[in-house]
Amino acid sequence: MGTHPEPESLLPLSPAVFHILLALSTGERHGYGIMQEVAAATDGQMRIGPGTLYRSIKQMLAAGMIEETDERPDPDLDDERRRYYQLTGFGRRVAQAEAARLARLVREAVSRRLLPGIEGTP
Amino acid sequence: MSNAPHATTRTVRLSVWLYKRLLVLYPQPFRQQYGAHMVQVFRDCCREAAYSDGAIGLWRFWLIASGDLVVSALAERRREELPMTRTTWIRLGSLAAIIGGITIALLQIPNTVIAVNMLLTREGLIQIQLHAGTYFQREVWSTTPVIWLLFVLALPGMYARAADRLGAFGRICTVISVIGAALIVIGDTIVAALPLTQGVACVPPTCAYFDFHNYSAIGRIAVFTGCALFLCGMALFSIAAMRQRAMGHGWANILPLVLGILALSSTAILNYPGNFVYLSSPSANLIGFPLLNIIWFHIPSEVPADRVGGGIYWLLAVPLRDLAVMVITSLAFSATWVLMGIALWPRRGDETMTRTVTAPVEPAC
Numbered sequence: 228m229g230t231h232p233e234p235e236s237l238l239p240l241s242p243a244v245f246h247i248l249l250a251l252s253t254g255e256r257h258g259y260g261i262m263q264e265v266a267a268a269t270d271g272q273m274r275i276g277p278g279t280l281y282r283s284i285k286q287m288l289a290a291g292m293i294e295e296t297d298e299r300p301d302p303d304l305d306d307e308r309r310r311y312y313q314l315t316g317f318g319r320r321v322a323q324a325e326a327a328r329l330a331r332l333v334r335e336a337v338s339r340r341l342l343p344g345i346e347g348t349p
Numbered sequence: 350m351s352n353a354p355h356a357t358t359r360t361v362r363l364s365v366w367l368y369k370r371l372l373v374l375y376p377q378p379f380r381q382q383y384g385a386h387m388v389q390v391f392r393d394c395c396r397e398a399a400y401s402d403g404a405i406g407l408w409r410f411w412l413i414a415s416g417d418l419v420v421s422a423l424a425e426r427r428r429e430e431l432p433m434t435r436t437t438w439i440r441l442g443s444l445a446a447i448i449g450g451i452t453i454a455l456l457q458i459p460n461t462v463i464a465v466n467m468l469l470t471r472e473g474l475i476q477i478q479l480h481a482g483t484y485f486q487r488e489v490w491s492t493t494p495v496i497w498l499l500f501v502l503a504l505p506g507m508y509a510r511a512a513d514r515l516g517a518f519g520r521i522c523t524v525i526s527v528i529g530a531a532l533i534v535i536g537d538t539i540v541a542a543l544p545l546t547q548g549v550a551c552v553p554p555t556c557a558y559f560d561f562h563n564y565s566a567i568g569r570i571a572v573f574t575g576c577a578l579f580l581c582g583m584a585l586f587s588i589a590a591m592r593q594r595a596m597g598h599g600w601a602n603i604l605p606l607v608l609g610i611l612a613l614s615s616t617a618i619l620n621y622p623g624n625f626v627y628l629s630s631p632s633a634n635l636i637g638f639p640l641l642n643i644i645w646f647h648i649p650s651e652v653p654a655d656r657v658g659g660g661i662y663w664l665l666a667v668p669l670r671d672l673a674v675m676v677i678t679s680l681a682f683s684a685t686w687v688l689m690g691i692a693l694w695p696r697r698g699d700e701t702m703t704r705t706v707t708a709p710v711e712p713a714c
Contacts, residue, residue, distance in 0.1 A: 258386055259393040276417025277390045278375075281383040282425055310386060 231291055231317045234324040243275050243283045248292065248314065248322040255296050255313035258284070284312065292318030360407060361395045368414070374422035376429045435509045436695050442506010443693035449499035450686030453679055456492060494537040500686065501530045506693050507586070507605065511595035518589055526582030526605075532575025533612070539568030576613040583609030601692035604685055611682045 240248070250256060250264035258280055265275055275283075287293045293312045314322070336342050368391045372384050391414060398406035508515070508523035515522075543565055587606035589595065596602045 258390045262390065262394065274413055276414050276421065277387040277394070278414075278417045278421030278425075280390065281387050282379075282421050285379070285383065308385070309389065 234317070234321040237290065237321055238325055238328055240321070240325045241283070242273065243279050244287060244292075245322070245325050246273055246275065247280070247283055247287065248318060248325070251293060251312060251314045252319070252322060255311045257309040257311050259309075261312070287318065290317075290321075291315055292321055357399045357403070360404070361392065361399050364395050364407065364411065365392050368418075371415075371418055374418065374426075376426055379425050379429065435512065438509035439506050439693055439695050442503040442509065443690045443695070445499040445506065445690075446503040446686045446693060447690030449496045449503065450683045450690060452492065452496055452499075453683035453686070456679075494534045494541060497530055497534045497537060501527055501534065503686070503689065503693070504530065507596075507689065510597065510693050511586075511590055511593075514593040514595035515586070515589050519586060519595070522582045522586035522589065524582070526579050526586065526609075529575045529578030529580070529582055532571050532578065534575075536568040536571030536573075536575060539571065540565050580609035580613040596692055597696070598692050601689070604689045604692065607685050608682075608689065611678070611685065 246265045246268070247261055249268065250261045253264075256264060258277070262275055262277075262280060265273055284293065288295070292315060294315050296311045296313045333342070365388060369384075369388055372380050372387065375384070394410055394414070395407060398410035402409070504523050504527050508519050511519050583605035587603055587609075590602040590605065594602065596604075
């Protein structure tokens, strides 16, 4: 197994990459499944096209954030030509680092009263 | 049962067929690795869109998918193909400069023959000029933007040669020069397109075509602006290169400045009213401004009627001016680009340098 850089060195992630990491954080999925999960998680506001999806997947595979898996959740119902992807340990750490970075930003926005309906701490 | 599901299936199949063809926009390795999966995902999405929202849903998805396809294909191509090594840029720039320079010289062969013949055989050969001008005018015209495109390609090579010493400043100068050269290409294309698309015969020193909307003026302004920018960028590049001795050979450092001056002065000539140089060479890649000033104001553009057939001064002076304007300066411009190409040509040791001149590939994500 190769050595990975510090997760922070890859930040900030592109929105597509972070959404894919989020989609895979709950289990392995194929390409179309990732797109559906992203659309559902964002109420349809974020839609990733096939090109962006597979470009991101290619980069994430190269960076060791995700990996292909041979297992099929339900082989009887699935097309075996589909490739499934799952998060690696490194990918999970990158996702956590990005989430923490975004959380800090959100806290900052709240403290500056930029989020309506959420009280900021003085 | 309604035909709608059948029609939907057919539309989805047609969409998938079209999407498969469009995948050619991606680099081949990427296509081979992920093409089939992308098509599969595309098919799934099409089905979902078509069955949930019908034709409108399908159109909406096509809008998203086509935008995604163009943007991601361009990005992938840039990532896989454009990050060329420094040596590749230098070699490409060198070849472009040499080919462009030699092409200018070749285009001047007819003019050279005509001018020399005129010098040798007096008025009879004016007829040759008329005929030759008719045939060659359009070729020269249509070639000029292409030549300038080659020069646009040569400029990154020039920067690549000097990148180690000029850094960001050299990059800015190169960008200014590239913008200028691109404007020249656009302007020359506009100017050349008018007579080329109208099929009206050009007979030197006039070339008749319709220009109701004054497009040629727009083209000339573009060329003029482009030349000014080109000179600015090249002059600054040259000054910095001379200070840093960035181009290797000492003489090579001044070449960008010479090219800039030649380009701008030629445009000034180009805008002389009734100037036949403009007719022969829209971008007017040639001519030293002082030389033309000396010659132009002392010799009219046509042999005075009372001097035709007599007076060696006029018979020699007019062709001599033609020779000076159309040939010598063209060849000077041509030779400078060839010299630039020679100066750029990769040398031993370049291969070992690992620095690239393109923007670094973005971090993994």
